[in-house]
Amino acid sequence: MRRGVNGAAWVAVLAAVGLGMASAAFGGEAEGPRPAIIPQPVSMDVRAGQFRFTPATRIVAEGAAAGEAAKLADALAPAMGCRLQRTAEAGPNTVALAIDASLEASAGGEGYVLEVAADRVTLKASAPAGLFYGIQTLRQLLPPAVFSPAKAADTAWTVPCVRIVDRPRLGWRGLLIDPARHFIPVADVKRFIDAMALHKFNRLQIHLTDNEGWRVEIAAYPELARVGSQMDRTRRRTGGKAPPRFGFYTQADVRELVRYASARHVTLVPEIEMPAHTGAAIVAYPRLSLTPGALADLPPAERWRKVRGVVAPRPATVAFLQDVLAEVVELFPGRYIHIGGDEANTNHWKTSDEMQAQMRRLGLADVHALHSWFIRQMDAFLAKRGRRMVGWDEILQGGLAPGATVMSWHGAEGGITAARAGHDTVMAPTSHTYFDYYQGPREAEPRALGGFIPVEKVYRFEPVPKELTGDQAAHVLGGQAQLWGEFIRDARHREYMAWPRAAALIETLWSPPAGRDEGAFLERLARHLKRLKAAGIHFRPLDAPGA
Numbered sequence: 001m002r003r004g005v006n007g008a009a010w011v012a013v014l015a016a017v018g019l020g021m022a023s024a025a026f027g028g029e030a031e032g033p034r035p036a037i038i039p040q041p042v043s044m045d046v047r048a049g050q051f052r053f054t055p056a057t058r059i060v061a062e063g064a065a066a067g068e069a070a071k072l073a074d075a076l077a078p079a080m081g082c083r084l085q086r087t088a089e090a091g092p093n094t095v096a097l098a099i100d101a102s103l104e105a106s107a108g109g110e111g112y113v114l115e116v117a118a119d120r121v122t123l124k125a126s127a128p129a130g131l132f133y134g135i136q137t138l139r140q141l142l143p144p145a146v147f148s149p150a151k152a153a154d155t156a157w158t159v160p161c162v163r164i165v166d167r168p169r170l171g172w173r174g175l176l177i178d179p180a181r182h183f184i185p186v187a188d189v190k191r192f193i194d195a196m197a198l199h200k201f202n203r204l205q206i207h208l209t210d211n212e213g214w215r216v217e218i219a220a221y222p223e224l225a226r227v228g229s230q231m232d233r234t235r236r237r238t239g240g241k242a243p244p245r246f247g248f249y250t251q252a253d254v255r256e257l258v259r260y261a262s263a264r265h266v267t268l269v270p271e272i273e274m275p276a277h278t279g280a281a282i283v284a285y286p287r288l289s290l291t292p293g294a295l296a297d298l299p300p301a302e303r304w305r306k307v308r309g310v311v312a313p314r315p316a317t318v319a320f321l322q323d324v325l326a327e328v329v330e331l332f333p334g335r336y337i338h339i340g341g342d343e344a345n346t347n348h349w350k351t352s353d354e355m356q357a358q359m360r361r362l363g364l365a366d367v368h369a370l371h372s373w374f375i376r377q378m379d380a381f382l383a384k385r386g387r388r389m390v391g392w393d394e395i396l397q398g399g400l401a402p403g404a405t406v407m408s409w410h411g412a413e414g415g416i417t418a419a420r421a422g423h424d425t426v427m428a429p430t431s432h433t434y435f436d437y438y439q440g441p442r443e444a445e446p447r448a449l450g451g452f453i454p455v456e457k458v459y460r461f462e463p464v465p466k467e468l469t470g471d472q473a474a475h476v477l478g479g480q481a482q483l484w485g486e487f488i489r490d491a492r493h494r495e496y497m498a499w500p501r502a503a504a505l506i507e508t509l510w511s512p513p514a515g516r517d518e519g520a521f522l523e524r525l526a527r528h529l530k531r532l533k534a535a536g537i538h539f540r541p542l543d544a545p546g547a
């Protein structure tokens with residue numbers, strides 16, 4: 001780590017921003033410094049002059065562009081104190097949004113071309129997602145006060161004249177939240193999605209089940225949520241200090257979250273953990289356990305102390321969990337369903353006569369093969385329903401299921417192995433993307449799981465391992481950071497752990513790697529944080545103690 005050097009660099013960056021450094025130092029051609037867009041667009045040509053939004057500015061949009069135009073009006077309304085109206089014809093003082101199918105080849109579905117001239121703004125994309133991302137860039141071109149949820153007085157709503165051509169480097173730009181450990185109310189999930197969307201993240205993995213809680217209503221097995229959401233395990237882990245966060249998402253809650261996320265071009269990726277991290281399910285349904293008898297006699301509140309957190313992978317358990325997945329598939333329309341697959345203590349299977357007999361019956365050589373047998377049935381079940389199964393990299397042990405996408409968390413190795421075998425992968429290594437780890441000196445930070453991943457380190461994350469050939473690299477769908485919830489108690493704390501590190505991550509996933517420049521990024525980030533401040537999003541300040 002070059003912490004000493006970074007510390008010194010920081011003082012210079014912060015001083016420069018504080019003094020409103022002259023435009024020339026930032027290479028800006030027009031008035032003011034070059035716009036600080038995060039993630040950095042593919043190309044940005046800044047010209048002289050500016051466009052000014054006024055209450056008389058009109059938005060032009062037809063057909064599929066109209067939905068995105070309404071989101072632009074919604075985004076500007078609180079701070080401007082007025083909602084811009086639509087008009088039929090592009091002319092002076094208009095912002096015109098249009099779907100242009102011919103951009104598909106150059107911009108893909110998420111890219112856009114944004115042109116700001118002194119008298120009008122034109123935004124084009126081949127699909128609504130591209131328009132949405134162009135709008136996010138346009139918001140960042142405005143003064144930071146535009147992110148304020150309340151009317152910002154005395155602000156000139158100007159945008160520098162620019163031409164921006166942009167598209168993401170990678171398609172899976174994810175974050176993980178963990179309501180299993182500390183339940184996250186629906187309103188807080190929405191808040192988190194808003195912050196993601198303004199940074200152009202597009203996947204939110206929700207870790208819905210674990211030893212500490214089951215957080216989604218399953219109609220076929222009502223005890224999962226009823227009993228499994230009321231456990232007190234996380235509290236024990238935090239030494240009894242944190243209040244318990246009980247709760248679960250009803251199916252109506254899930255539908256609302258899916259709708260909310262999809263309006264912001266975020267796909268929810270539900271994670272239903274199996275065969276391990278299943279303590280809450282076993283407490284609710286002891287028949288999933290290797291030793292059901294010992295549990296069933298206890299009252300549910302006593303059971304979790306005896307639960308080993310791994311199910312018995314017998315055919316009845318497979319059927320049970322497939323019933324669960326059948327409902328999950330109905331609730332979550334996204335293509336990817338995550339089945340966990342990590343950290344199974346298979347010793348419990350080794351010492352079980354029942355499992356040894358089952359392995360002989362199925363001709364499985366060892367417990368890894370048993371794990372793989374179990375996971376393959378989930379893969380086949382999801383594939384039949386047109387979905388793709390995702391699992392943590394332990395699903396490689398004992399042989400990969402044919403349709404599996406591997407989420408590589410023990411470093412890059414799992415992803416490299418998967419890509420070489422022709423499987424898709426998402427890079428989520430503990431080295432750079434575990435945002436439950438410390439981001440500053442321990443004594444100055446809220447208690448975290450361990451580790452040390454400061455924002456500069458996140459910015460050095462390279463999601464596409466250089467070991468891969470071009471064809472293999474095409475299997476790297478993207479990357480994802482994890483906000484595991486053992487110690488994250490509420491929305492404010494979650495935001496503190498997420499930002500600004502996720503701002504660094506998104507740039508590694510969206511922007512061309514050739515343009516990566518840590519010093520320039522940190523300078524842009526200091527200015528970007530004014531937007532988060534205006535939006536009321538909590539973050540770790542760049543000048544926090546020990547930075």
Ligand code: TNX
Nearest residue numbers: 342392409434436449484485
């Ligand atoms: C490992 S990453 C886990 C999680 C923990 C996390 C804490 C993974 C697949 N499993 O259950 O929350 O470490 O950093």
